[in-house]
Amino acid sequence: MITIKEIAAEAGVSVMTVSNVINNKTSKVSKKTAERVREIIEKHHYEPNMAARSLISKASHIIALLLPLWHETADSLLLDPYVGQLVGLVETLLREKGYYVMLCSFKEADQALTLMRTWQADGAIMVIPHEDEITRRIVRRSAAPTVVIDRVYEDMEMNSVCLNDQKGGYISTKHLLDMGHRDIGFAGPTIDDSSVIHDRYLGYCDALAEQGIAPNRAWTFDAYFHQEGGEIIGGLLAGMQRRPTAMVCTEDLIACGILRAYQARGMRTPGDISVVGFDDTLPSRLISPALTTVKQDMYRKAVCAVEMMIDAIENPEKKQRHVMLDVALVERDSVCRLNG
Amino acid sequence: MITIKEIAAEAGVSVMTVSNVINNKTSKVSKKTAERVREIIEKHHYEPNMAARSLISKASHIIALLLPLWHETADSLLLDPYVGQLVGLVETLLREKGYYVMLCSFKEADQALTLMRTWQADGAIMVIPHEDEITRRIVRRSAAPTVVIDRVYEDMEMNSVCLNDQKGGYISTKHLLDMGHRDIGFAGPTIDDSSVIHDRYLGYCDALAEQGIAPNRAWTFDAYFHQEGGEIIGGLLAGMQRRPTAMVCTEDLIACGILRAYQARGMRTPGDISVVGFDDTLPSRLISPALTTVKQDMYRKAVCAVEMMIDAIENPEKKQRHVMLDVALVERDSVCRLNG
DNA sequence: CTGAAAGCGCTTACAG
DNA sequence: CTGAAAGCGCTTACAG
Numbered sequence: 001m002i003t004i005k006e007i008a009a010e011a012g013v014s015v016m017t018v019s020n021v022i023n024n025k026t027s028k029v030s031k032k033t034a035e036r037v038r039e040i041i042e043k044h045h046y047e048p049n050m051a052a053r054s055l056i057s058k059a060s061h062i063i064a065l066l067l068p069l070w071h072e073t074a075d076s077l078l079l080d081p082y083v084g085q086l087v088g089l090v091e092t093l094l095r096e097k098g099y100y101v102m103l104c105s106f107k108e109a110d111q112a113l114t115l116m117r118t119w120q121a122d123g124a125i126m127v128i129p130h131e132d133e134i135t136r137r138i139v140r141r142s143a144a145p146t147v148v149i150d151r152v153y154e155d156m157e158m159n160s161v162c163l164n165d166q167k168g169g170y171i172s173t174k175h176l177l178d179m180g181h182r183d184i185g186f187a188g189p190t191i192d193d194s195s196v197i198h199d200r201y202l203g204y205c206d207a208l209a210e211q212g213i214a215p216n217r218a219w220t221f222d223a224y225f226h227q228e229g230g231e232i233i234g235g236l237l238a239g240m241q242r243r244p245t246a247m248v249c250t251e252d253l254i255a256c257g258i259l260r261a262y263q264a265r266g267m268r269t270p271g272d273i274s275v276v277g278f279d280d281t282l283p284s285r286l287i288s289p290a291l292t293t294v295k296q297d298m299y300r301k302a303v304c305a306v307e308m309m310i311d312a313i314e315n316p317e318k319k320q321r322h323v324m325l326d327v328a329l330v331e332r333d334s335v336c337r338l339n340g
Numbered sequence: 341m342i343t344i345k346e347i348a349a350e351a352g353v354s355v356m357t358v359s360n361v362i363n364n365k366t367s368k369v370s371k372k373t374a375e376r377v378r379e380i381i382e383k384h385h386y387e388p389n390m391a392a393r394s395l396i397s398k399a400s401h402i403i404a405l406l407l408p409l410w411h412e413t414a415d416s417l418l419l420d421p422y423v424g425q426l427v428g429l430v431e432t433l434l435r436e437k438g439y440y441v442m443l444c445s446f447k448e449a450d451q452a453l454t455l456m457r458t459w460q461a462d463g464a465i466m467v468i469p470h471e472d473e474i475t476r477r478i479v480r481r482s483a484a485p486t487v488v489i490d491r492v493y494e495d496m497e498m499n500s501v502c503l504n505d506q507k508g509g510y511i512s513t514k515h516l517l518d519m520g521h522r523d524i525g526f527a528g529p530t531i532d533d534s535s536v537i538h539d540r541y542l543g544y545c546d547a548l549a550e551q552g553i554a555p556n557r558a559w560t561f562d563a564y565f566h567q568e569g570g571e572i573i574g575g576l577l578a579g580m581q582r583r584p585t586a587m588v589c590t591e592d593l594i595a596c597g598i599l600r601a602y603q604a605r606g607m608r609t610p611g612d613i614s615v616v617g618f619d620d621t622l623p624s625r626l627i628s629p630a631l632t633t634v635k636q637d638m639y640r641k642a643v644c645a646v647e648m649m650i651d652a653i654e655n656p657e658k659k660q661r662h663v664m665l666d667v668a669l670v671e672r673d674s675v676c677r678l679n680g
Numbered sequence: 681c682t683g684a685a686a687g688c689g690c691t692t693a694c695a696g
Numbered sequence: 697c698t699g700a701a702a703g704c705g706c707t708t709a710c711a712g
Contacts, residue, residue: 016698020698055691084424103442117341227626256626282421286600288600355705369681
């Protein structure tokens with residue numbers, strides 16, 4: 001690998017001069033030398049060694065993309081279409097801004113923290129935090145700024161990009177109500193206190209309350225994830241004596257699973273069950289009937305996270321940044337009108 | 341950030357001793373000092389600075405995960421469920437082996453090469469190469485070893501992990517023939533000479549030839565990708581006077597698209613069109629009818645790629661490594677028996 | 681078993 | 697505008 005020293009030797013100047021032309025400190029180098037040096041750099045495809053740079057500047061330009069692993073079996077979060085899309089967008093945007101992204105899936109907070117320290121990461125973006133204690137620990141103990149996507153803790157300083165989840169839960173439930181449904185269930189992972197799921201559940205309750213309807217606990221499912229979870233829920237629903245006519249889901253995949261479970265039993269979709277998904281990921285346009293779902297603007301989310309990250313790096317004195325993004329209903333074919 | 345120097349000071353030893361205990365050179369440090377130093381390291385959560393290490397050792401332990409971007413619009417390859425899964429698996433395996441993974445999407449070969457040089461990456465794994473010239477350039481010019489997934493060039497030295505694509509094309513076509521189909525089309529991206537698609541097409545032709553059937557060019561589609569491509573193909577098929585009864589697809593998403601196009605027109609699936617997908621990705625189990633598809637063992641593919649990468653790093657004298665993985669048909673519900 | 685010194689490739693004051 | 701020197705945090709021969 002060619003070094004700055006060799007470039008300097010070939011150009012007949014000092015390494016400091018080469019360094020100055022690399023860093024565009026035009027005031028410090030004459031046009032002529034700069035030109036000559038640049039040519040030699042081009043010729044050799046010289047690229048400055050980031051390890052050496054980062055050693056001095058304390059700025060590695062590395063952003064850690066932190067992907068928590070949930071289950072024992074979860075060999076990767078990237079299987080989740082939502083995560084894949086988000087990670088891809090964030091990586092692209094970060095590159096355009098001159099940052100490098102290091103992928104880091106982890107189970108324990110210390111794994112993430114160690115990687116950040118090891119590489120002197122300039123910052124970290126966390127996707128889909130779930131274990132609150134782990135997330136809090138990373139935010140609290142990280143020397144570099146962090147941006148958390150999809151979760152916020154009111155009681156601590158942190159940067160976060162969230163969704164108006166309560167509105168999401170509200171508009172999907174409201175849509176079902178408008179379509180004449182009254183028996184509406186709710187399906188999502190565990191509804192704990194701090195999560196986005198809880199907010200969606202609140203929105204669901206709000207919408208029902210407007211019609212004087214109390215949520216039916218028998219139709220509230222939690223701790224079931226993804227496609228498989230949806231199929232389980234669908235199976236349970238199908239076996240009930242008194243079934244809901246519609247389900248609000250916190251994830252497209254859960255909605256897909258419910259539909260499949262019904263279809264497998266020869267029941268009509270959406271005739272026997274209307275479902276609304278969440279996120280508007282690829283699967284919602286893949287299946288038939290296509291999913292009516294709550295769309296979040298993934299691109300904007302990625303842009304917000306990246307801009308927030310960069311702002312946090314450049315203005316470390318600011319301690320908190322919060323953005324809440326809007327959501328919107330996308331009507332497709334998984335909801336049918338109920339004639340009351 | 342605490343440094344080796346401060347650890348040394350606190351322990352009352354030289355930095356060299358600390359370095360030796362970090363690197364487990366037990367022969368060079370007495371048990372007692374090692375113990376004391378280790379305690380202080382623990383206490384401060386000290387982590388060696390990789391930038392400094394990589395500067396000396398010439399081994400960064402960074403593997404670049406190279407993701408070519410295809411279209412103008414393609415903000416990310418990770419939207420593709422196949423890529424997401426593969427990247428996730430590779431990242432996890434690489435971490436377990438003590439490597440760091442830097443994500444790098446790129447359009448030009450030089451972007452990838454620059455990143456590798458900049459960070460002195462120990463190696464690179466390329467996922468889904470498509471532009472042959474770009475891929476060849478990276479393989480040829482990279483100073484560090486590369487592993488290419490899903491493509492191989494016979495005329496140059498390279499490491500590759502491939503699939504038995506011809507067999508894949510063969511078994512899916514054979515299955516359709518066994519189910520009584522005779523009018524079988526083929527749908528995939530451009531069938532160029534060096535690609536996996538071409539091999540699948542060959543397998544398709546082989547199976548047809550066994551029955552004395554010549555491929556019908558009117559039923560051979562190329563340059564259409566993903567879900568959208570599938571829908572276009574499905575639309576074209578549906579409008580034909582003489583339609584095939586079955587389609588061999590090079591990707592699950594294309595098969596999904598074809599099914600949707602038929603369903604949107606009120607046609608029966610698989611009654612009016614049987615389809616076989618490829619890869620056995622998430623969508624194949626999401627839709628209804630579930631896809632019959634050619635399964636590749638993604639986990640084994642990731643393991644192979646990672647092991648090959650590490651072998652290439654440790655044994656740079658070996659110039660070529662090739663692995664061809666097997667495929668198998670997974671029968672689900674997207675193929676119907678034709679009574680002939 | 682332990683330490684002082686040189687050096688990895690770069691940048692940053694400090695002189696001239 | 698240009699250069700010599702120190703130093704970022706670490707490891708590696710080389711002495712003792």
